[in-house]
Amino acid sequence: MSTLLQALGLSASGMNAQATRLRHVSENIANADTPGYRRKTVSFDADMRAATPGTVKVGDVSLDRSDLNEIYDPGNPLAGADGTYQGSNVDILIEIADAREAQRSYEANLKVFDQARQMSQGLIELLRR
Numbered sequence: 816m817s818t819l820l821q822a823l824g825l826s827a828s829g830m831n832a833q834a835t836r837l838r839h840v841s842e843n844i845a846n847a848d849t850p851g852y853r854r855k856t857v858s859f860d861a862d863m864r865a866a867t868p869g870t871v872k873v874g875d876v877s878l879d880r881s882d883l884n885e886i887y888d889p890g891n892p893l894a895g896a897d898g899t900y901q902g903s904n905v906d907i908l909i910e911i912a913d914a915r916e917a918q919r920s921y922e923a924n925l926k927v928f929d930q931a932r933q934m935s936q937g938l939i940e941l942l943r944r
Contacts, residue, residue: 819938822931828870829924832859835873837917843905844914850886850893852903854879854910879904 839855846852858874881904889898 819931819935823928823935825870826924826928826931828872830921830928832857832871832873833917833921833924837914837921839876840910840914840917844907844910847903847905847907847910849903851883851901852905853883854881854903854905 836857839857843854856877856879858877859871860874861869861871883904884902885899886902887899888894891900893900
């Protein structure tokens with residue numbers, strides 16, 4: 816029974832990590848047109864100090880240090896003397912790909928969680944007989 820509980824903990828930590836990742840992806844998409852905005856990225860680490868070894872914990876959120884896009888718009892109040900200003904470094908295609916990857920990983924963890932739940936319910940039913 817303890818192995819089933821460990822599987823539930825592992826998949827729950829994976830779902831939590833992917834939900835956090837998806838939240839940051841949605842923030843990036845929402846701020847894609849915000850001047851000076853830098854894309855946020857999330858790292859994942861194995862939590863070796865947890866009760867269930869191998870669970871996933873969300874690491875630090877870091878900012879993407881790639882160059883900001885230069886946008887030519889002389890009518891914009893942020894534009895300098897050359898008519899350009901710095902936009903964001905968010906690429907919508909990358910964010911959509913990250914969102915799909917996070918969604919699929921979340922769904923895989925959800926299937927593991929559901930399978931472990933069904934197995935534990937089956938075990939409880941067998942023990943009741």
